[in-house]
Amino acid sequence: MDSHASAIIFGWDPLWVSSIVFVITYAVIVTEKINRSIVALLGAGLMITLGVLNQQTAINGIDFNTLGLLTGMMVIVAISRRSGVFQYVAVWSAKKVKASPWGILFMLSLVTAVFSALLDNVTTVLLIAPVTLLITGELKIHPYPFLFAEIFASNIGGTATLIGDPPNIMIGSAVNLTFNDFLINTAPITLIIFPITLFVIYLIWGRHMHATDEARERIMQFKERQAITDVPLLKKSLFVISLVVIGFLFAHPLHLEPATISMMGAALLLLLTSINTGAKEQSENVHKSFAEVEWVTIFFFVGLFILVHGIEHAGLLDIFANQVLSLTGGDLTLTAMAIIWVSAVFSAIVDNIPFVATMIPIIESMAPTFGGADQLMPLWWSLSLGACLGGNGSLVGASANLIVAGFAERAGYRIHFIQFMLIAFPLMLLSIVIASIYVYIRYL
Amino acid sequence: MSMDIQNVLIPTIIIHPGMYVRDLFKECGKLHIHALPYCDEKGNLSGTLTLKNIMKFSCLPEHMVELANLLGNQMSCVENAEEKAREIICNPVEPYVRELGETISSKEPLIKALALMEKNKTSYIFVVDNNDYKGQVTIQGIAQVMSTFDDSCAIPDKP
Structure with missing residues (x-):
């Protein structure tokens, strides 16, 4: 017998045990009453203590490529x-x-x-939202249309690349897709969706916007150079970010995984910012940089990977996959359309990370039906487009949306859930219609 | 002068419900201190009011702090500064009350007061004996007392 084999307690059916743990964990995550990383880690712990998985099998389920890529990029951005x-x-x-x-x-x-497209969405809006509030304050214009547009831009931009949005990182890692694969497949459609979205925003708000000459002059007097607080750091950062992007572009011929590139970039930037400093300063720099990594997200991923591996190990995801296939009659077009639309609606309502983590093994198990893993590409692109663009559907659709809403509220401009959704949800559906047409024409 | 809490203690007023930001600013300005304790309606020492916190919440939106380097004289937020200042000092203190931090007894050693300030990243600590507020110890106050020992800086005679 395999020394690592799991031993389910009381001889219960692993399928039922894992399903119950999975459903309860996801239900608690959705309520947002308890921090999601705590819930995911507890759920993962239960999968092991109840014997659905043993520790080694659980660790095998963790996608360290995703974790490495995320952590490395977080350090670089920090x-x-x-x-x-x-x-x-x-x-x-x-x-x-x-x-x-x-x-x-x-x-x-x-x-x-x-x-x-190049950083994570949360970081991007954390940097852009304050500038937006400052500028609109000076222009004496309500910031809502600007913030609305930026939420959409962050999710659309994130769709374009491997590193832009966590669903893409997870899909890329699971299917071995490169940075260039995303540039060739998801980026082109974002170039169409982005201007169309802005055009709609122009029709709703943009054409009515007006600022006095005096207010505009105040903006023109901003000295952007003063925003640069550390020129040597700027040069080092741009150098490392450029190297990392080049690394992603040539990852395939270099036989490098994205996590290696991002972690190497993080280590190099830490080195460059620590050179010529004493041991204490180096230690402080490293501590500060690591402290800014979003460990809540990283541990959330760890818990999720183990949870999903638990239900996969117990056979639940195969049952799911068969159900989906029986509903779509094993038709690739119908399956792709079902994935893109269900992903979009789910991602608008709940966190898209757990959804994508669950969908990945489901899609993988469809390979025999469609004639091998290579035939699944339309489904992967459908999942990516649906999950990333779906985040625009509501304020809770993506973490970046909530960050923007939080900034706005603290500045005295509350963004209401329904007010946002009334325009955001139809606009998100429009982007999904465009994405569906794209997937159909290009891959089916 | 000995180095103990009693000798560096700064007696201050206590802020009560119904007082205004102006009262706090006057006392802090007069004594060169950064914070005052707050007593609730029942007379319990229940909170702290700090100058930093009041400035932050009354005139420094989060995005301005983020972009502090970009702020300049051309901005509309610097217009009517006096009027805004008048508005702020006439605000009641209640919205700015924060949780009461760690306090120290006047019988404790001064080094403990310094260690608690460092631990809590503040430059002051309230001195309380049996729920009775006595005053506060500040880093500036300690430094001032230390500076009176200037005879110790005399250059020793060379042999």
Whole structure:
């Protein structure tokens, strides 16, 4: 007998035990009453203590490529943001359009989308939202349309690349997709969805925006150079970020996994920022940088991976996959459309990370039906587009949305859940219609 | 002068319900201190009011702090500064009351007061004996007392 084999307690059926643990854990996560990382870790612990998995099998279920990629990028961003480079770009872009309100909305959305494609969405909006509130305050314009546009831009931008949004990181890691695979497959459609979204925002709010010449002049007097607080750090950060992006672009010929590239980048930036400093300063720098990693997210992922591995191990996901296939009659087009739409609606209502973590093994187990793993690509792109774009559907659809709403509220501009959803949900559905047409034309 | 809490103690007023930010600012400005204790309606020492906290919540939105380097004279937020200041000092203190931090007894050694300030990342600590507020110890106060021992800086005679 395998020394690592699990031993289910009381001889209970592992399928039932794992299903109950999984459903209860997800239900508690959805209520948001208890921190999601605590719930996920407790659920994962139960999968092991109840004998669905043993410790080694549970560890085998953790996708360290996803964790490494996320952690490495978080360290790089934590260090880089101290230089003020992101605020510099945001203010610079606002001045480039002569501080016209619609021009600023367009430029800040564009900057948000580009940053979101290269950094995580939460970091991006954490950097852009304060600039937006400052600028709209000076223009004496309500910040809501700007923040609304930035939420959409962050989720659309994040859809474009492997590192832009956690669902893409998870899908890329599970299926061995490279940075370039996402650039070729998801980025093109975001280039269509982004301007269409902005056009709708223009029709709703943009065409009515107006600011006085005096207010615009105040923006033009901003000295974006003052946002840069540390020029040597800026140079080091840009150097490392460039290296990391080049690494992602050439990951395939270099035979490197994304986690290796991002972790190497993080280590290099830590080294560059620690050179010529004493032991105490080095220690402080490393402590500070590691402390800014979102450990709640990382441990949430650890718990989720074990939970999903538990139900996969017990055979529940095979049953799910068979159900989906029987509903779609094993038709690839129907399955792809079902995945993109269900992912979008789910991601608008609940956290898309647990959903994608569950969907990955389900889709993997469909390979025999569709003639092998290579035939599953339309399903992977459907999952990516549905889960990432679906985050726009409501305020709770993505962490970045809540961050923006929090900033707005603390500045005295409350974004109401229903008020946001009334426009966001239909606009998200429009993006899913476009994405569905794209998937159909390109892959089916 | 000996180095114990009694000798560096700064007696202050206590802020009560119904008082205004102006009362706090006056006392803090007069004694060069950063915080005052707050007593609730029942007379219990229940909170702290700090200058930093009042400034933060009355005139420093989060995004301005994030972008502190970008702020300049051209901004609309610097207009009517006097009027805004008048508005702030006329606010009641209640919304700014924070949880009462650690306190120390006047019988404790001064080094403990310093250690507690360092631990709690503050530059003051309230001195309370049996629920009776006696005053506060501040880093500046300790430094001032230490500076009176200036004869210790005399250069020793060379042999």
